Amino acid sequence: MRISRTRITAVVAATATVAAAVTTVLAGTASAAQGCRIDYQPNEWTGGFTANVRVSPGDTALSSWTVTWSYPGGQRITGGWNATVSQSGTTVTARNAAWNGSVPAGGSTEFGVQGTSTSGSAAPTGFTLNGVPCNGAPPPTTTPPPTTPPPTTPPPTTPPPTTPPPTTPPPTTPPPTTPPPTTPPPAGCAGAVLCDGFENQTGSTPAGDWSVVNPDCSGTGRASVDTATTHSGSRSLRIDGAQGYCNHVFVRSTRDLSAVGTVRYGRIWLRHTTALPTQHVTIMAMTDAADGNKDLRMGGQNGALQWNRASDDATLPEQSPSGVALSVPLPTGRWTCLEFMVDGNQGQLRTWLDGTAVTGLTADGTPTHDIDSQWYNRTWRPRLTDLKLGWESYGEGADTLWYDDVALGASRIGC
Numbered sequence: 001m002r003i004s005r006t007r008i009t010a011v012v013a014a015t016a017t018v019a020a021a022v023t024t025v026l027a028g029t030a031s032a033a034q035g036c037r038i039d040y041q042p043n044e045w046t047g048g049f050t051a052n053v054r055v056s057p058g059d060t061a062l063s064s065w066t067v068t069w070s071y072p073g074g075q076r077i078t079g080g081w082n083a084t085v086s087q088s089g090t091t092v093t094a095r096n097a098a099w100n101g102s103v104p105a106g107g108s109t110e111f112g113v114q115g116t117s118t119s120g121s122a123a124p125t126g127f128t129l130n131g132v133p134c135n136g137a138p139p140p141t142t143t144p145p146p147t148t149p150p151p152t153t154p155p156p157t158t159p160p161p162t163t164p165p166p167t168t169p170p171p172t173t174p175p176p177t178t179p180p181p182t183t184p185p186p187a188g189c190a191g192a193v194l195c196d197g198f199e200n201q202t203g204s205t206p207a208g209d210w211s212v213v214n215p216d217c218s219g220t221g222r223a224s225v226d227t228a229t230t231h232s233g234s235r236s237l238r239i240d241g242a243q244g245y246c247n248h249v250f251v252r253s254t255r256d257l258s259a260v261g262t263v264r265y266g267r268i269w270l271r272h273t274t275a276l277p278t279q280h281v282t283i284m285a286m287t288d289a290a291d292g293n294k295d296l297r298m299g300g301q302n303g304a305l306q307w308n309r310a311s312d313d314a315t316l317p318e319q320s321p322s323g324v325a326l327s328v329p330l331p332t333g334r335w336t337c338l339e340f341m342v343d344g345n346q347g348q349l350r351t352w353l354d355g356t357a358v359t360g361l362t363a364d365g366t367p368t369h370d371i372d373s374q375w376y377n378r379t380w381r382p383r384l385t386d387l388k389l390g391w392e393s394y395g396e397g398a399d400t401l402w403y404d405d406v407a408l409g410a411s412r413i414g415c
Contacts, residue, residue: 265412281354
């Protein structure tokens with residue numbers, strides 16, 4: 001049975017960021033769509049990588065898409081998001097998800113991959129879109145026969161010089177090269193008011209800058225400090241979320257967050273084990289002093305991330321099939337970087353997952369059907385006062401979650 005007080009959604013996200021090299025592929029064959037382009041942007045560290053891939057079909061609209069490329073080095077795909085990704089030998093194949101197969105002419109869509117790599121792995125090559133090369137390499141051409149007879153002048157008879165080549169050995173010092181990163185990207189905070197990787201926690205129960213709270217009632221949900229699974233450093237926050245109402249458990253920041261101001265940017269690294277359920281769950285909440293101290297909540301519903309407003313149960317996106325399709329699921333089994341922005345002056349909200357903006361999790365001030373028309377059924381000017389990380393289930397859904405490298409500030413912090 002669904003408890004009427006909530007229906008929330010959340011958005012989360014995570015990947016390590018390092019130096020980004022962009023491989024851009026432009027259509028170069030007669031059969032390729034005009035302007036066909038694939039942008040492959042990797043974030044690499046020793047032994048692993050993630051990559052964001054943008055698909056731009058050019059002047060031809062797509063109803064579905066398949067992208068392929070080849071890894072000439074030792075890269076192996078271990079997972080992906082916003083696409084079904086597989087690898088056979090050196091060839092990688094990515095097929096659209098249910099919600100992003102249609103791409104208009106002149107538009108684009110994005111997906112991501114994660115994998116392992118060996119030292120010095122070369123950049124991918126041979127990109128195709130629906131079987132059409134999009135890597136700018138024209139098809140092989142044959143040299144036409146000469147139209148005039150070859151010259152009859154015999155080759156010169158002067159013997160080659162007898163001077164031997166120089167015997168000076170090559171220099172023993174190799175030319176300087178830029179080494180690949182040796183560690184995953186650091187968890188920087190870019191001057192944020194709150195920047196915490198839980199490294200100052202000394203016990204198994206969160207304390208000091210964080211306190212365990214159980215809104216409404218407590219049950220079997222548990223919060224603890226974990227040293228076995230971390231995004232960086234040696235500690236993270238672990239939430240064992242149980243299903244069913246009254247198992248609510250959160251860890252609330254005890255820091256004074258008033259310096260963040262009315263425009264709040266957040267960055268949270270998150271990992272969890274179980275796909276978001278059909279029924280509503282919450283993974284983050286912030287008290288809104290301008291809305292009767294009710295929570296602005298992020299979580300999931302219908303298998304995808306969503307925002308939820310506790311005061312009137314409005315959701316972002318709207319929970320229609322089209323609305324849900326404009327959100328994304330929260331990947332399991334890996335760290336995801338979730339970013340958000342809440343503008344209390346303009347009444348706007350934006351969300352990024354692994355650095356990519358999520359259309360369905362954007363309230364831009366102009367009501368749009370299936371996205372934020374329900375959100376703007378009244379004037380919304382939030383004034384957020386705290387930050388709570390944890391788990392609420394209102395029916396089905398149990399999950400184990402880890403939070404790390406949490407930051408809040410007045411400008412975008414980044415992953």
